Amino acid sequence: MEEHVGQPPECMRMVLFEEIYLLKRLLEDLKGTVDGLLEFVEGRVTSISQDVEALTDVVNIKIDAITTDVRLLKRAVVSDTANNRPSSSKVKVPKPKPFGGARSAKELKIFLWDMKNYFQAAKVPDGEKVFITIMYLVGDAKF
Incomplete structure (x- = not known):
């Protein structure tokens, strides 16, 4: 800058140094804010991950319970179906006598x-x- 414009006056140099100092402070503050946001986001991600794991455990427990219920129902249906099947060992039911309309x-x-x-x-x-x-x-x- 000094080559193109010449030597700046002392007061201008002080202003430039102050501006540079303020910019450095602002950058440091900004870096602190970004770091704080990063820590906050990492904490939230960790918390959400733990919540998802807990919910996954609950869902898996529910799925296991439902699977057990379905198995029991299937067994009951198969058992009931097997018990109602006609088999050759069952007693033959005699057919009733026909009714001819007698007035008795x-x-x-x-x-x-x-x-x-x-x-x-x-x-x-x-x-x-x-x-x-x-x-x-x-x-x-x-x-």
Whole structure:
């Protein structure tokens, strides 16, 4: 600078030194602020990482519990399905006698009682009982 403009006056030199000193102070303050922000961000990242690990542990515990429940339910369904399968060793349920429409309350009661017991022993679903009962009506009872 001195080569191009010449020697600056002493007061100008003092101002320049003061400005340079102030700039150095500002840079040091800025560096301190940046360092403080860096420490704060690192602390938050560490805290968040710990929170994520804790949540991951909780989620894994929940997943394990749900998996266990699903396994138990599968076993129960398989067991229930196996118990309801028809097998050749089960007793054959005798079919009820058909009802011909006799005008006797006693015969009607016997027929209805037989049908009820047949449905219970054969484990017939409710939706099929009426149709099966109709198949056991003969003669005038069909009308």
